[in-house]
Amino acid sequence: MTIKTKLILYIVVSVFLVLIVSTAVSIETVTEQQKELAYLQSVEMARDYANQFDGDMQANMAIAQTIAKTMEMYTAADRNEVNNILKNVLETDPSLTGVYVGYEPNAFDGKDNEYINAQYHDSTGRFIPYWNTIQGKIRVEPLVNYDIQDYYQLPKITHENTVTEPYYYQGIFMVSYDVPIFKDGEFVGIAGVDVSLDYIGDVVSDIKAFETGYAFVTGNTGILVSHPEYKEGIGTHTLYDFGNPEISKSADDIKKGRGGSVETIDPVTGEEVIMFYEPVKTGNYSFVLVVPKEEMFAGVTKLRNTLVIISTISICFMGIVSYLIATSITSPIDEIVENFRNIAQDAVDGKLDTRAKTDVERDFKEIPIGLNMILDAVIAPIRESIRVTNALAKGELGARTELELKGEFKHLGDTLDDFADSLNNIIADSNNVLTAIQNNDFSRNVRVHGMGDFNILTEGIEETRNSLDLAIHEQKKAEKALRDSERKFRTLFESLNDVIYLTDLEGNILEVNEIACKRMGYSHDEFLSLTYMDIDASNRGKDFLTVLKKLCKMKSNLLETIHMRKDGTVFPVELSSRMIGFDGHKAIITIARDISKRKQTEEELKKYADELKHSNELKEEMESIINNSPVIAFKWKTETDWPVEFVSENITKLGYTVEDFTSNRLKYADIIHPDDSERTHLHISNYYMKKEAELNYEYRIYTKSGDIKWVDERTFTRRDNYGRITLQGIILDITERKKVEEALIQAENIRKKEIHHRVKNNLQVISSLLYLASDNFEEQDVIEAFLDSRNRVRSMALIHEELYQSNDMTSVDFSDYTEKLMTYLSRSCKNGKKDIKLVSKIEDVFLNVDTAVPLGMIINELVSNSLKHAFPEMEEGEISVELKVLKNNFLLKIKDNGIGISQDIDFRNTESLGLQLVTTLVDQIDGTIELNSIHGTEFIINFSERN
Numbered sequence: 001m002t003i004k005t006k007l008i009l010y011i012v013v014s015v016f017l018v019l020i021v022s023t024a025v026s027i028e029t030v031t032e033q034q035k036e037l038a039y040l041q042s043v044e045m046a047r048d049y050a051n052q053f054d055g056d057m058q059a060n061m062a063i064a065q066t067i068a069k070t071m072e073m074y075t076a077a078d079r080n081e082v083n084n085i086l087k088n089v090l091e092t093d094p095s096l097t098g099v100y101v102g103y104e105p106n107a108f109d110g111k112d113n114e115y116i117n118a119q120y121h122d123s124t125g126r127f128i129p130y131w132n133t134i135q136g137k138i139r140v141e142p143l144v145n146y147d148i149q150d151y152y153q154l155p156k157i158t159h160e161n162t163v164t165e166p167y168y169y170q171g172i173f174m175v176s177y178d179v180p181i182f183k184d185g186e187f188v189g190i191a192g193v194d195v196s197l198d199y200i201g202d203v204v205s206d207i208k209a210f211e212t213g214y215a216f217v218t219g220n221t222g223i224l225v226s227h228p229e230y231k232e233g234i235g236t237h238t239l240y241d242f243g244n245p246e247i248s249k250s251a252d253d254i255k256k257g258r259g260g261s262v263e264t265i266d267p268v269t270g271e272e273v274i275m276f277y278e279p280v281k282t283g284n285y286s287f288v289l290v291v292p293k294e295e296m297f298a299g300v301t302k303l304r305n306t307l308v309i310i311s312t313i314s315i316c317f318m319g320i321v322s323y324l325i326a327t328s329i330t331s332p333i334d335e336i337v338e339n340f341r342n343i344a345q346d347a348v349d350g351k352l353d354t355r356a357k358t359d360v361e362r363d364f365k366e367i368p369i370g371l372n373m374i375l376d377a378v379i380a381p382i383r384e385s386i387r388v389t390n391a392l393a394k395g396e397l398g399a400r401t402e403l404e405l406k407g408e409f410k411h412l413g414d415t416l417d418d419f420a421d422s423l424n425n426i427i428a429d430s431n432n433v434l435t436a437i438q439n440n441d442f443s444r445n446v447r448v449h450g451m452g453d454f455n456i457l458t459e460g461i462e463e464t465r466n467s468l469d470l471a472i473h474e475q476k477k478a479e480k481a482l483r484d485s486e487r488k489f490r491t492l493f494e495s496l497n498d499v500i501y502l503t504d505l506e507g508n509i510l511e512v513n514e515i516a517c518k519r520m521g522y523s524h525d526e527f528l529s530l531t532y533m534d535i536d537a538s539n540r541g542k543d544f545l546t547v548l549k550k551l552c553k554m555k556s557n558l559l560e561t562i563h564m565r566k567d568g569t570v571f572p573v574e575l576s577s578r579m580i581g582f583d584g585h586k587a588i589i590t591i592a593r594d595i596s597k598r599k600q601t602e603e604e605l606k607k608y609a610d611e612l613k614h615s616n617e618l619k620e621e622m623e624s625i626i627n628n629s630p631v632i633a634f635k636w637k638t639e640t641d642w643p644v645e646f647v648s649e650n651i652t653k654l655g656y657t658v659e660d661f662t663s664n665r666l667k668y669a670d671i672i673h674p675d676d677s678e679r680t681h682l683h684i685s686n687y688y689m690k691k692e693a694e695l696n697y698e699y700r701i702y703t704k705s706g707d708i709k710w711v712d713e714r715t716f717t718r719r720d721n722y723g724r725i726t727l728q729g730i731i732l733d734i735t736e737r738k739k740v741e742e743a744l745i746q747a748e749n750i751r752k753k754e755i756h757h758r759v760k761n762n763l764q765v766i767s768s769l770l771y772l773a774s775d776n777f778e779e780q781d782v783i784e785a786f787l788d789s790r791n792r793v794r795s796m797a798l799i800h801e802e803l804y805q806s807n808d809m810t811s812v813d814f815s816d817y818t819e820k821l822m823t824y825l826s827r828s829c830k831n832g833k834k835d836i837k838l839v840s841k842i843e844d845v846f847l848n849v850d851t852a853v854p855l856g857m858i859i860n861e862l863v864s865n866s867l868k869h870a871f872p873e874m875e876e877g878e879i880s881v882e883l884k885v886l887k888n889n890f891l892l893k894i895k896d897n898g899i900g901i902s903q904d905i906d907f908r909n910t911e912s913l914g915l916q917l918v919t920t921l922v923d924q925i926d927g928t929i930e931l932n933s934i935h936g937t938e939f940i941i942n943f944s945e946r947n
Helices: 003-073 079-092 150-158 198-205 245-255 298-327 334-348 366-393 407-438 452-456 461-484 486-495 514-520 524-528 544-552 596-627 649-654 658-662 674-689 735-774 780-805 814-828 849-869 913-924
Strands: 098-103 129-132 139-142 167-169 172-183 186-196 214-218 224-226 260-265 272-280 285-292 499-504 509-512 558-564 570-582 585-594 631-637 644-647 694-702 708-719 725-733 811-813 835-842 846-848 876-886 889-896 928-932 937-943
Touching: 003 079, 003 098, 003 172, 003 186, 003 214, 003 260, 003 272, 003 285, 003 298, 003 334, 003 366, 079 098, 079 129, 098 172, 150 172, 150 186, 198 214, 198 224, 245 260, 245 272, 298 407, 334 366, 366 407, 499 514, 509 524, 514 524, 570 596, 596 631, 596 649, 631 649, 644 658, 649 658, 674 694, 708 735, 811 814, 811 849, 814 835, 814 849, 814 876, 846 849, 849 876, 849 889, 849 913, 849 937, 913 928, 913 937
Parallel strands: 835 876
Antiparallel strands: 098 129, 098 186, 129 139, 167 172, 172 186, 214 224, 214 285, 260 272, 272 285, 499 509, 499 585, 558 570, 570 585, 631 644, 631 725, 694 708, 708 725, 811 846, 876 889, 889 937, 928 937
């Protein structure tokens, strides 16, 4: 074997081993990272959807808890009122299938025997209403199987909130959320809601992982809640039924509320898959994500193959370099051959520092010297390449070639640096995306696109590669053109109608054309003191090289951004940049084209297209919504009896057809109830004359069958381009609401009567107790204090008696009240044989309770005071109470013809509790009080009714 062959063999083998080891480490590290990334993406997807379903279940449990808390605080024991509450909950939350409460025997109101087999009761009479929409409409029925099934028994036994396993009831696949109800620490029943699980299937069927992956949901026991590929097993089969050990292991974890993953064969598709499962904590459900293993790691395999190809090319390149070195040796001198053999052996052993001996004859000395120079030139870039490769393999992506290389070695170093830059940018951007995903920010898109098999991290890799290739090609053409003709460049630089910037790689502006000065407002010298980032409003504060790389990676090599003039105004531009040589250095030439008009035109066209599309979609959607809703749409002419131009197809709900109105066989006024017709005409006429924009009015109409319906009309005025006016609006059947409102008004009146009746009775009891308590004392002052308090309580009790007997429950017939109060005071005050007349002169007036109570107590205090103190030596006298209405105010006079109050007494500053109470009550009703004691005593009080 010749020396030349040996040298080639040794060098190639040594380089091959070094590159193989470093490349193997790099490939293994990168592929393992990609596998881990694919796993993390799948786990995060499963966890996110599990959290979403958990939030839904917590919301449903919160409704059940709210009902339970309401029942614990509820004391009225009114079954009808509770039914109205449950019905309202079901009406306001369409996501619920059922709402219910269930009470232990006689735990609700102790009247179970009165409700045996009554409506929504069973043979026990227990209060167990179940409001549901299973048949479409809202209805109520009694709960069933509560004595054996979990929805009632588990909360009763455990005293804890319960989420049942999924089950079928009347054809609906649902789950129940139940909360125990306690009274005084004792279990008395449950409150719960039912939720259909159909929506879970809809959500899960839309989930796609990679290309053909899918997801499903199971219950705590492993029962299938949803499955896009195995629908016949929903609600009937569990994970254990598949007979797969790995799937059974996952079912065991789900029972324990644990998450994880297993590799197995999908029993549905027969593919090798990885199954990720995450617990839904509320109810111990689980979200399962099934991903084909081949799809999941397809990108990893492609990346590994690409790295192997790159490594093979590198090895071949180094073999060519070794061959060139060997061919430069032509003299097979024994000493040099032996020296070469030793050097080759050392190289095989990894000792790259060995050099040829130079102490040979003068004629051959240049040979070992030349060999040593070749070894130095080859080994340095090899070592540098090994260093960079090892650093990359260790994850040190900032490593770059530091030696000043030349020729093909420079190309090798540049290639390795470019590879490191690309890998660094791709991984950094991918990490940013992953970090954003971990922080639940899914708006962050991949901004850096890689090459080859890096499409596991990015999409559009081929477009990026073509863009870079085009950019380099165009850049070389520009450089050649600039080198060929500097004069042509200057002519073109100044002749273009677009702004041209010439910058160095740091972004410093080196040259601009005259158009740039005119459009940007800077002088030529001012421009040369700026950097490109000073005028780019979109990228201020960013690194210029980062912006440059972004531009270079654009497919079309065009970038849109915002430039700022000297005066601060901004405008959009389109940039096209190229790398050129300038004064012996690399520079960037950028052409900035003002695209303000183009942007405005594009925006207007896009807006018009969007509006047109939206208009068509909205029209179709609104027609569908209206025709399938309880709202009936009309368009009327402003003519006598309102002829109909348009009516929605759901007019059939009233028995009519569209043709009945559009053919003018019927006008809208023809179906209005006669008792409401005149009011409706007047209401619409006032609306039309006042030119109001909207009319909202309720009235009755006839259906075609003659039934009467209440409707709520909402009408709007519309004027066309010719000034013609039409009325368009909707009517909504509110008959049921009217019935409910009437029922609520009646219930409210009964409630108010009961409250006032109870208050009156309680105050009467207090009055009696005060009277009885006064018998326990002998001191006259104490007895009188008790009797005064009794009279005050009685004055308030009479108010509530008047309210109880009134029609509206809010106002008091003050004339009737005053007569009753004075009669009571006359009887309660013992004046012996004195003839004291009490005269009431009260106009017919009704006062609200906030005014009547303090006014009644004022009359009580002043009349009682006159009865006690006005006639000490007189056998007869008169006390009068007069109330007049003066516009928006009232005038109250309380007068006696007794001895009068001494001029020395200031009634506003006295120790008398009664007079202190009077002045306080006058202030309470925002009134004024005056005293006239010329002929007896007269108090004059002006006040207005309190709101």
